[in-house]
Amino acid sequence: MSHRLGTGGRLINRTRPLDFTFNGKTMRGYAGDTLASGLLGAGQVLVGRSFKYHRPRGIVASGAEEPNALVGLGEGQRFEPNQRVTTTELFSGLKAVSQNHWPSLEFDVGAINAKLWRFLPAGFYYKTFISPRPLWKHVYEPIIRKSAGLGKAPDAETRDIDRYEQLYAFCDVLIAGGGVAGIRAALDAAQAGKRVVLTEQTASFGGRAVVDGDDIDGQSADAWVDSQLAALKGMENVTVLPRTMVAGVHDHGYALAYERVADHQPGADKPRHRLWRIRAGQIVAATGAIERPLSFAGNDMPGVMLAAAIRDYAVNFGVAVGKTVAIVTNNDDAYRTALILNDLGVNIAAVIDARVEATGDLPAKARAAGIRVIEDAAVRYVEGGKSVTGVQLCRFNSDGGAVFETLACDALGMSGGWSPVVHLWSHCGGKLNWDEAGAFFRPDPNRPPLGHDGKGFVSCVGAANGELGNEDEAPMLPVWLMPAQASYELRAKAWLDPQNDVKVSDVQLAAREGYASVEHTKRYTTLGMATDQGKLSNINGLAILSDALGQPIPQTGTTTFRPPYTPISLGAITGEARGEIFQPLRKTPMHDWHEAKGAHWEPVGHWRRPYCYPKAGESHAEAVSREINQTRNAVGLLDATTLGKILVKGPDAGRFMDMLYTNMMSTLKVGKCRYGLMCNENGFLSDDGVVARLSEDSWLCHTTSGGADRIHAWMEDWLQCEWWDWKVHVVNLTEQFAQIAVVGPKARQVLEKLGGDIDLSADSFPFMDWKEGQLGGTAARIFRISFSGELSYEVAVPASQGLAFWEKLLAAGEEFGISAYGTEALHVMRAEKGFIMIGDETDGTVIPQDLGLNWAISKKKDDFLGKRGMEREAMVSPDRWKLVGLETLDGSVLADGALAPLPGKNANGQSETQGRVTSTYHSPTLGKGIAMGLVHNGPARMGEVIEFQAASGGTVSARIVDPCFYDKAGEKQNV
Amino acid sequence: MSDAVSALKGARASGMVDLADAGPTGMITLRGDHGLLGDSLSSVLGLSAPERRRVVTGEAGEVLWMSPDELLVVLPYDTAPDVAAALETALGDAFATVAVVSDARSVMHLSGAQTRDVLAKLMPVDFAGFELGELRRSRVAQVAAAVWRRSENDWALICFRSVGGYVFEALATVGKPGGEVGLYR
Amino acid sequence: MLLLTCPCCGVTAEETEFSNGGEAHLKRFGPGSTDAEYEAYMFARKNPRGVHFERWRHAYGCGKWFLMARDTMTLEVYGTYKAQTTEPPADIVDKIKARRPEWEGYK
Structure with missing residues (x-):
């Protein structure tokens, strides 16, 4: 027992x-x-159950490569599943629970799966649940989801109460790994004056050297690491980051590093994790090497561990993994474990060496220390259950039929050699070579990942570069299966990937079934797809696959190394972006007023606009009707601040305006407004709005709320990239002004009551004029335009005075029954007038002609954006769907987006249709449903009744009518 | 303009740095050739056009380099309309554009030795060697913003008015005590 | 994530400050052009494994558009230059030829 x-x-x-x-x-x-x-240290060897067979599992490793020992950590708002015990620093009060078992770790009903292993081979799920298809969704998937998975998800009602953040950092050299090689690389770079960031994924530096007791430059490794680290920390150009794992290397020297700031201090007033977004000139992977397990029957039993991990526990933590420990190896390094344990008084049953002879210095030292060495031997089978009780030995070069000895022991260390950690080299495309002597992949220095300058930007040093420091040791013997000709019974108990329960026999089965590509085999068997991403299993697995395919290992190749190296928290990825600052929320100057009045919000881009202002007990529909009636009968106020406002100015501004808009804008008189359309080069309608000519050389373009930034960028694109010799400036003034629409028959009276120096009378300030001056003591620009069909003024005032001016309007309008209205009332009123809305009547495939807007397309201009596109055959076809009004015969409201079906099928086998609804509302003004839609050859079919799909099934009859439902003559707005 | 209110309404926050709304601030966008603009600035305000990504500071205010054909004049709120008119006059018929944009942006001041560390949590910018009078347009978290260094430990930041609250909250959040990083020393 | 240098403001910054605008050096064909010309302008786009000329805008920075020669396979950036340029500058073309002798030219 440990x-x-x-x-x-x-x-x-x-x-x-x-x-x-x-x-x-x-x-x-x-x-x-x-x-x-x-x-x-507390004697707990059994820590969890495996994923598929629910086999008892213990700790295998001492670091990030640990496949088995995952636990649920913390509770309530700090509960987190699947945490690696080997990388979790202990703190007082830590609460851990084991996973993947029921009812208890010691007695688990799911372990029945282990008895059914013959029926759960590789690809079991694919093979078994493929048909009948409908059962997958309703039967198989729910059952599999319930029984599969590792830890349980946090309670849906809890929220992570910790904070997380990100940090952008820049350096010349980023070093991943704080072992001797990493520290040396940091010192070299720092002394050359470079900006250096040195990271180490654990809390302590020194890597293997400090455990193995090496001497460095005549000092003990511990002393050397302490002194060099102190020197680095004292340098201004060096940042030293413990508990920080370089998770990924990305293009052009970008790396993500995951700092676990306060995992070991829960509740501390600190960010829990910090994601470093580092841009480095050079990235040095000093990430060391990982010891490989050996594949023998029962190698997944609690108490079977990596040999080097066993000495990590002994040296670093004063923990022995057993009373009597056996070691099985194919190399000299594992003898260090035997020697260290022996020194600490732990009984060594034997070192079992697969090599015919163990003749190196370390075996010699072991023998000299009285440790028994058994050569040409293999572990045939591990005896025990929830812990090891002994190992059966056979000759390595055999099928395991003959056991020559059974060794009693309660822990078994295994070493199959070492694999350099090449992940960071490979993330961005660094290529690997197979090293025959070491039986591992190592970086090919001639094929590094390339940076923005075409030069390599990642290098590997130390063990990560295949320099294991074992030149003086006897050669290792590649061992991929133990014993070498193990029988099927043994292979079916020899684990490659203990987390996903993939065995040697599964990979061999995949090969027999035709999986030749390592990438396909990985997915079919799930080898290396667990949360440890196959750090221990990959090389062993592809060696088995290569053997089964009868080809050398480099020909099989590796699977793709992808970030992150080890999992990082979702909190770190999210950073500060949660809660109120999850996304930018754009607020108009009147935002808080709307909120105080109980506005129901509608998101428009990142803006929030009031949809309506429901009063107590009022439904949204009732509020919208009230707001419309109040506006149509008295006066309403709309916050129109979100509309885009772009200044176009310069000697060539008129020429530019004529290119941007389909209509002629250069002829607009100063003081006048004109509604205009903008199309893309396909001729498709892109945006619309009212243009005001401010002066001889300047125009103000109003855009849709969602279009302001896009249209501003569109204008800059044409000016910078196509017509760069034109003298035009554009300035986005969207946020400079608060804009308020004052709408309704009493709108003029409200403005007049405010007082000022602007003559508001109908004669001197007609429809489609604009004026500026003082209004109620505020500098204002007034546009007499209407999107509702009512007498209407849009007033622009400096944004900093928007709220004050809004409140002045409310006060002045009180006696006229003024009230604010929201976007839904705006939409209904514009639909009553048959005005189109970008995004409703348009969908990126609609040209202005489809919407009956031919009047807004200049025939006099040789060119404008979209003109050529509109001339295409399909755009001038008589078969286009065109805008009409739609009135249901029963007065009901048509479903939004409803199609008008026809009998028959089109060339694609789809039902024929002849139109669709683009806008549909209940009109409180008319007391019935009104709609607009695009209908095949619609304008020529006035009065015809066609059928539309109903939301509840069946169809609804609607008559094709003029899209203007209200005040066709415009008497209400021209007063 | 007694009723002018900034988007942040005087908000302040303290943590790793002191963060404060600068209040209503006058701003004028100038578009055109920088030589031309510099001449008008010189005659109207006694200021010059800054070098690329720099800020010129004088008694009348600051001039920010925004792009190869754009400057932003920062000055007391009430003076902006008159200064803009004077600049317009000084530029005469030249191809240039003057626009008062005092209300289009939020202006914040950050001060304290850890300002660069706080900014580095939200801006993808290398602040090592960032000089006094240097300006950088980039993004703060998810929105566009510009920062400039007014003294060793005093910085100014501008973003669009509608997202002033978002930027302020984001800075206040990442600047909370306990988030010290010591990146820029 | 790419690292780009804006030739307009001189800033070297990460890709998130920029927005991509597709292929560079397109010629606009408007009214009067043939269907083939219009199609070439609107829809025919190069998609090379290798050297590509593309439009970028320093969207979060100075707001200016610029052009860039980049290798779509290695992500090497051969250079950035002003948008007001009708064909790739000679120094960038030389640099590409030196790195990729087999390159057939930008047209």
């Missing part, structure tokens, strides 16, 4: 015990422990 040793543990502080709980049971660890070392 236990805490009486001495040792370079990272722990035995004077600071920390209590934590695992599945409710209180355990004790020390400051400096990880949750993994705390659990092992």
